[in-house]
Amino acid sequence: DAKTTQPPSMDCAEGRAANLPCNHSTISGNEYVYWYRQIHSQGPQYIIHGLKNNETNEMASLIITEDRKSSTLILPHATLRDTAVYYCIVRPLDYGNKLVFGAGTILRVKS
Amino acid sequence: KAGVTQTPRYLIKTRGQQVTLSCSPISGHRSVSWYQQTPGQGLQFLFEYFSETQRNKGNFPGRFSGRQFSNSRSEMNVSTLELGDSALYLCASSSRGSNPEAFFGQGTRLTVV
Numbered sequence: 001d002a003k004t005t006q007p008p009s010m011d012c013a014e015g016r017a018a019n020l021p022c023n024h025s026t027i028s029g030n031e032y033v034y035w036y037r038q039i040h041s042q043g044p045q046y047i048i049h050g051l052k053n054n055e056t057n058e059m060a061s062l063i064i065t066e067d068r069k070s071s072t073l074i075l076p077h078a079t080l081r082d083t084a085v086y087y088c089i090v091r092p093l094d095y096g097n098k099l100v101f102g103a104g105t106i107l108r109v110k111s
Numbered sequence: 112k113a114g115v116t117q118t119p120r121y122l123i124k125t126r127g128q129q130v131t132l133s134c135s136p137i138s139g140h141r142s143v144s145w146y147q148q149t150p151g152q153g154l155q156f157l158f159e160y161f162s163e164t165q166r167n168k169g170n171f172p173g174r175f176s177g178r179q180f181s182n183s184r185s186e187m188n189v190s191t192l193e194l195g196d197s198a199l200y201l202c203a204s205s206s207r208g209s210n211p212e213a214f215f216g217q218g219t220r221l222t223v224v
Binding site for chain 1: 115142144146153154155156159161166167169201203205211212213214215216217218
């Protein structure tokens with residue numbers, strides 16, 4: 001699995017956009033970028049995934065650079081409930097349902 | 112629809128004992144994966160079952176085993192418990208054979224004393 005690098009922690013003001021970066025410089029052509037988050041004492045929650053095009057859903061947007069070596073997860077209007085650990089995962093789509101989690105980024109949303 | 116249900120939520124066991132944890136996936140989901148979460152090692156993949164067959168296995172000793180039943184419910188077993196097995200054990204279910212959207216349960220908190 002391609003390795004990902006994320007900052008250990010980030011702060012964001014409530015109501016502002018939270019931009020969480022992820023570096024995956026060794027990503028292969030058939031590997032997707034997935035984002036999950038884990039709110040304290042809960043199981044991880046799927047957020048979004050993409051291959052090379054930017055993606056948006058009701059939770060977030062995923063921006064992948066043209067060379068696919070990095071990506072950014074954007075929470076457009078962060079709330080206190082978005083405080084969580086965010087995990088960026090790279091893996092092939094046809095890989096069963098195994099997820100390899102790194103250390104992630106602790107996002108603290110502050111009022 | 113109901114989410115992923117894990118039982119029990121909390122468990123205290125003694126070193127050397129064995130333990131069985133249960134996971135009921137979302138109705139219609141055929142894939143169940145198990146993860147161990149500890150403060151030191153983070154979230155680590157244990158194994159995945161799809162249609163009663165183990166499809167992927169993580170790097171854990173043979174004391175950790177699992178199975179899946181025909182109704183997709185899954186159990187994991189840890190034998191000869193060690194203090195280091197104290198962790199949050201999470202189960203995730205997915206609807207297809209390969210689906211990035213895994214739904215996680217609340218987990219079982221195992222404490223080994």
